[in-house]
Amino acid sequence: MIKLNKLLTTATMLAAAALTVQAAVAQDKPTLGVLIYNVGGDPWINVATSTFETKGAEMGFDVTVADGRNDVAQMNAAMEQFIVQGVDAIIVQPADPDSIVGSVQRAIEAGIPVVSFSHSLSPDANATSYVGADEVSMGRTQAELAVKVLDGVGNVALMTGILGTSPQIGRTQGQHEIFDATPGIKVVEEQANDWQGDKTVSLIQGWLSKYPKGELNAVLAHGPELVAAAEYAHSQGRDEVKFIALDYPADARAAIQNGILYATINQSPATMAEVALQTVKTALEGGAVEPVILIDTPVVTAENVEASPAAY
Numbered sequence: 001m002i003k004l005n006k007l008l009t010t011a012t013m014l015a016a017a018a019l020t021v022q023a024a025v026a027q028d029k030p031t032l033g034v035l036i037y038n039v040g041g042d043p044w045i046n047v048a049t050s051t052f053e054t055k056g057a058e059m060g061f062d063v064t065v066a067d068g069r070n071d072v073a074q075m076n077a078a079m080e081q082f083i084v085q086g087v088d089a090i091i092v093q094p095a096d097p098d099s100i101v102g103s104v105q106r107a108i109e110a111g112i113p114v115v116s117f118s119h120s121l122s123p124d125a126n127a128t129s130y131v132g133a134d135e136v137s138m139g140r141t142q143a144e145l146a147v148k149v150l151d152g153v154g155n156v157a158l159m160t161g162i163l164g165t166s167p168q169i170g171r172t173q174g175q176h177e178i179f180d181a182t183p184g185i186k187v188v189e190e191q192a193n194d195w196q197g198d199k200t201v202s203l204i205q206g207w208l209s210k211y212p213k214g215e216l217n218a219v220l221a222h223g224p225e226l227v228a229a230a231e232y233a234h235s236q237g238r239d240e241v242k243f244i245a246l247d248y249p250a251d252a253r254a255a256i257q258n259g260i261l262y263a264t265i266n267q268s269p270a271t272m273a274e275v276a277l278q279t280v281k282t283a284l285e286g287g288a289v290e291p292v293i294l295i296d297t298p299v300v301t302a303e304n305v306e307a308s309p310a311a312y
Contacts, residue, residue: 030089030284032061032277033082035075037095037119039067042195042223044247044269045093047312048118051273052091059277072099079103082112089113089280094121096164101125113283117276118269120166128283131276131293133267135167138297139174142244145263145299146218147182149242154217157189157207159200159229161222168192171222171246188216195223204229208238218242218262224252230260248300250310256302263301268311271295 034052036045049065056063064087068075072095079100082090090107094100097120104125107114113128120130146156158175161168172190179185189207193199200221207216219229223246230243239259245252248266255261272295283289300308 029060029062031085031087032056032063032280033078033085033087033090034063034065035068035078035082035090035092036065037068037075037093038070039065041070042225043249043312044223044267048093048269048273051270052277055274056277059281061277061280068093068095070095075100076103079107083107083110086110087112089115089284091115091117091276091280092121093117094119095162097122097166098124113280115276115279115283118167118272129279129289129291129293131272131279132166132295133272133297134294135170136174136177138246138265138267139171139176140178141174141265141297141299142171142220142246142263143175143178145244145301146220146242147178147185149262150185150217152182153184155186155188155211155215156218156220157216158187159191159193159203159219159221159226161192161195163192168222175220193221193223193225195225197225197228200225200229201232204232208233208236208241213238213240216241218244220244221246223247224249224264227251227255227261230255234260248308248311250312253300253305253308253310256300256305259302263299265297266300266308266311267297268295270312 036049039049053063066078068078080103083106090112101122101124104114104121104127108126116127116130118132121127160172179187191203193203219241226243226245233241242262244262245264248264252261252264275293275295279289279293
């Protein structure tokens, strides 16, 4: 017969052993620091951030998200904190290509893989990889859509994202490459809306007042906030203006279905975030990763909207 105190001792030893195993597993869980230049800045970033947290956990990462608050000092401090903590890897969405280059370099020198996400870094950063979309190509595609719908003749206005960010730089470059090569197209306005709905509506109100019917033919924006401008124009009876957005939330899909938005480009935040996570995983496992990884960004128009679920 086994005595009770012996049973208790055995149970205690087994419990302690289980806790030791759990602690070892926790210690073996790779730590991932995610730095977003402005958490909550817009719905696209919110979806990406949520994907990092949920899918990252599913892939076995211990994920910590830091908010850069769109502040260079804050972002550099967050990067340095990740380095001091000794995280296993970092994913960063920088505010611009240059302002955190030094911090990224120090992380790389410390043996920490750094993957830039959505916004690219200067080559001087020597980051492990960039996961994003072809910004210049998306700008070209938007401009080509405008040229097509206007039959190569008309006045267009451009709303840009935050000045100095890699998406704003690349998308603007692509748009101008096409428009500069199309003599019949004239860019009559170009202002930043900073991807903000209120600034977008304010801009379109001013432009529709400044340009009566026939004098403004298309408006392009670097994000999906253009839906608000298209809806305002529709409410004012200005359906002759064609609106071409970028990104594909549910309201953009509905606007295309209702004939209010002419087209958009689907740059899925969840897909991009998942690719970034897989890139980090591959790097930590010693696998080779490409220095630049670009996701597909299909065009959505009335012709294919019914077969194209919204990205978020």
